[in-house]
Amino acid sequence: MSVRLKLTLSYAGFLMLAGALLLAAVWVFLLRYVPEVIDTIGGIRTLKADLVRAFAPAAAAVLAFLLVFGLLGGWILAGSMLAPLARITHATRLAANGSLSHRIQLEGGKDEFRELADAFDTMLARLEAHVAEQRRFAANASHELRTPLAITQTLLDVARNDLNRDTGELVDRLHFVNTRAIELTEALLLLSRADQRSFTREHVDLSLIAEEATETLLPLAEKRGLTIETSGDITPTIGSYALLLQMATNLMHNAIVHNLAEQGTVWVTTSLHPKTVVLTVENTGEKLSPLLVSTLTEPFQRGTQRIRGDHSGVGLGLAIVKSIAQAHDGILTLIPRPAGGLCVTVQLPVAPDQEQDR
Incomplete structure (x- = not known):
């Protein structure tokens, strides 16, 4: 049976039960307060027998009416209640067929169906x-x-x-x-x-990872005449050492390659907060617009005048950083520096034991 038919039978059955209980209460009341016999001019008359003959057909008619009314009203009421579900089902079928642009946009108050429809629209x-x-x-x-x-x-x-x-x-x-x-x-x-997210998580220190990435790319920075300044706190977190090292290396490489031609600077900072650990890589360079910066984490986006060279990479550096940060439940933020260059911040959850200690 369909859900609508089940609801219809449920409504009708409940209405029949309520009607039967009401009639039973009336019948008990009548039996209690109506005398069994009464003296009349013609003799003795049995009132309860007359009451049964009069009440039974009326009760049966009422129950029959309640049954019809319950089935009809229940069918209409169930259809009205399930109408939003039909719209959600229609949207699901469209999505299954490849149409992801359709939205339910359910009207009305904040009920369970509205919350389900809004959640489905968000998912779509x-x-x-x-x-x-x-x-x-x-x-x-x-x-x-x-x-x-x-x-x-x-x-x-x-x-x-x-x-x-x-x-x-x-x-x-x-x-x-x-x-x-x-x-x-x-x-x-x-x-x-x-x-x-197919990697093993372990306790790692983000500051040590940043230090290793700095040491690895220091020859490249010196070759380009850049200065690297590092500072920060011990920053314990949970994640893949190899992936986080790749993330820090990509950030450092990006800051070195896309810097000033002469006398550029890269600042690497780690900091510990109550709920997060933060790695910040900031570099001098050409001025970048906020619109351009918002596209740099997309694959193969290199920005204005970012021409390939011997160390220019393949255009996936910041895209990989974003994916690694998200895989570690972190947040990547890119902000253009007013004087030119870029400030990149990665926030990761602090290690649980460290959070309890604080």
Whole structure:
């Protein structure tokens, strides 16, 4: 049976039960206060027998009316109550068929159906945004992967058609292009791993991770004439040491590569708060608009005048940082510096034992 039919039978059965109890109460009242016999001019008359003959048909008619009224009213009432559920079901079927732009937008007060519809609309909005993001990512990834493959194919065609060409230069260019393709593939795999949260969590100190990332990239900073200033507190958190190290390394690499040509500075700070630990990487550089900064965490977005070089990366640095932060229940914030450059802040939950100590 459908839910509407079940509700209809429930309403009708409850109405019949209430009517039967009411008639039973009336019958008991009459039996208690009406005498069994009465003297009349013609003799003795049995009142209770007359009462039964008069009451029984009327009671049966009332119960029959209540049954019909309960079934009809219950059917209408159940249909009215389940109408929002029908709209939710229709939206679910549309979503199952691939239409994610449809919204229920249920009117009325804040009842259970309204809350369910609003939650479903929110889920559809997030799902639509996620699907759109995945489509853009797939298109961008395909384009980025196609580029080194196309260059490799061109170089091989040149080598095949010109056998007298110097192979040393060709091998060097092929090696460079192949290295870029490998870096891109590894970045895509790392991004997928962070999105799936398929890693083991352990106690780590974010300040030590930032220190290791700084030491690793210090030669690159010195080569570019940059100064790195570090400071901060012990910042215990829970997560993957390898992923968090990759996150800090990406932030440091981004701050070094996209800096001033001369006399630039990178500031690395860690701080401990009651509920969170914070890693801040700030760098000098060109002035960036808030609109441009809001797109930098999207895959393959490099910003204005961010031209590829030997250390420019594959355009997934901040996208990987965002995914790793979200996988650790953290928050990534990017703010353009008024004097130029970028200030990136990552907030992660503090380790539970440290939170209790504080």
